[in-house]
Amino acid sequence: MASESKAEPRLVAGRSQLLLLCRPFVGLDQALSSRLQLLRPWESSLPRDRFLAAHAAGIHALLSTGLAVVDAPLLDALPALCFVITNNVGVDHINLAKCAHRGISVANVGTIYSTDVADYAVCLLLDVLRRARDFVRESAS
Known part of the structure; x- marks a missing residue:
C-alpha cells in the first residue's frame, strides 16, 4: 500500500487540480502543467475508480479530450466537480442533463x-x- 501512495500526485500549494480523462497532445499538456496540477489516472497504479475516489474532494475541473465520455457514474464519483471542459466542438459525450442538475458548467471550443x-x-x-x-x-x- 505504501508504494501506491507514493505514485499518487500530491496537492501542490496554490495550484488547482485538473482531472484529465485521457492523454492530451503534448503542447496542451505542457501549457496546462505549467499552471495547474494535472491528475492523470492512466499513470496511477490504482484502478480508475479508486484513483477518482482518492482525489474526488479536490477535483473541481475536468478536461475531456478525444471524446472521453463524461457520464453519470463519472459525475457521481466527483462530488466537488464544478466545471467540465472539452476540446471538441460537440458535447454529445457529456451528460449535459446531469451537469445541469448538479450546476456544473460545461465549455467546449465552439466553432x-x-x-x-x-x-x-x-x-x-x-x-x-x-x-x-x-x-x-x-x-x-
Whole structure:
C-alpha cells in the first residue's frame, strides 16, 4: 500500500487540480502543467475508480479530450466537480442533463477550429484532384 501512495500526485500549494480523462497532445499538456496540477489516472497504479475516489474532494475541473465520455457514474464519483471542459466542438459525450442538475458548467471550443478544418479539407481535396490529374496523364501516355 505504501508504494501506491507514493505514485499518487500530491496537492501542490496554490495550484488547482485538473482531472484529465485521457492523454492530451503534448503542447496542451505542457501549457496546462505549467499552471495547474494535472491528475492523470492512466499513470496511477490504482484502478480508475479508486484513483477518482482518492482525489474526488479536490477535483473541481475536468478536461475531456478525444471524446472521453463524461457520464453519470463519472459525475457521481466527483462530488466537488464544478466545471467540465472539452476540446471538441460537440458535447454529445457529456451528460449535459446531469451537469445541469448538479450546476456544473460545461465549455467546449465552439466553432474556433471550423475555418482551419475547412481550409484543411479544401487543401486535401485539391491534393486528391492533383494526384488524379497526374494519374490520368500518366495513364494516357
